[in-house]
Amino acid sequence: MLALHLTKPPGRPLSVLAIGAHPDDIEIGAGGTLLTLAGSQPGLRAHYLVLTGSADRQLEARRAASAFLPAADLTISLHGLPESRLPAAWDRVKDALQEVAAVFVPDLVIVPDRGDAHQDHRTIAEIVPTVFRDQLNLAYEIPKWDGDFSRPSTYVPLSAETARRKVELLHKCFPSQRHRDWWDDEVFLGLARLRGMECRAPYAEAFTCTKSLITISTSRPGTTSEVREPPHDSLHRPRLAD
Numbered sequence: 001m002l003a004l005h006l007t008k009p010p011g012r013p014l015s016v017l018a019i020g021a022h023p024d025d026i027e028i029g030a031g032g033t034l035l036t037l038a039g040s041q042p043g044l045r046a047h048y049l050v051l052t053g054s055a056d057r058q059l060e061a062r063r064a065a066s067a068f069l070p071a072a073d074l075t076i077s078l079h080g081l082p083e084s085r086l087p088a089a090w091d092r093v094k095d096a097l098q099e100v101a102a103v104f105v106p107d108l109v110i111v112p113d114r115g116d117a118h119q120d121h122r123t124i125a126e127i128v129p130t131v132f133r134d135q136l137n138l139a140y141e142i143p144k145w146d147g148d149f150s151r152p153s154t155y156v157p158l159s160a161e162t163a164r165r166k167v168e169l170l171h172k173c174f175p176s177q178r179h180r181d182w183w184d185d186e187v188f189l190g191l192a193r194l195r196g197m198e199c200r201a202p203y204a205e206a207f208t209c210t211k212s213l214i215t216i217s218t219s220r221p222g223t224t225s226e227v228r229e230p231p232h233d234s235l236h237r238p239r240l241a242d
Ligand SMILES: [Zn+2]
Pocket: 021, 022, 025, 118, 121, 142
């Protein structure tokens, strides 16, 4: 399948905003994607926003952000909103998102999925598009007891090394979660292998993307293929491979 390439915008590094309801959401849903971005995008700018968490859990989130985004220009916002009650904290969630939007303009936003069965995940997913309206939004999936997976639209292939590194870091960064009966290598690697099978890669993370733009390469006889520069005012957009 022809792949859309995520490339940095002209003249500046790529910037990514990762949003989670709880410490570990971002890393479970998109940890391999973040590791891949960190390893391939020089000067990557990243902002982590986590809406709930005790002091201990926030410490885990802070360490995980640094581990999954080594060498990135990283900033972090951690909030202590009431866990499992985010639908009743709608205004405060939107305020937290707008605080970030006032100081950080991302090209790519990594968010929970609108169809997620957890009310905290779903609330964030509903509010994000009201704040970040001109970005590429990728909604990640979180394995859980509810069995709420839908059919993803977008895949990020992962090498075996990256998939295993993701799981290694999950165990290392979130010791408070190791006792959970679903927290194990088989769940994380099994899902990644299944998504990899679906996109013909060793492993993958899958996302739902409700809107994306394609810039089509132009090629004329006697010339080499070239990619037309996007409009001056545009943010990052995925392009067809040239
Ligand atoms: Zn969560």
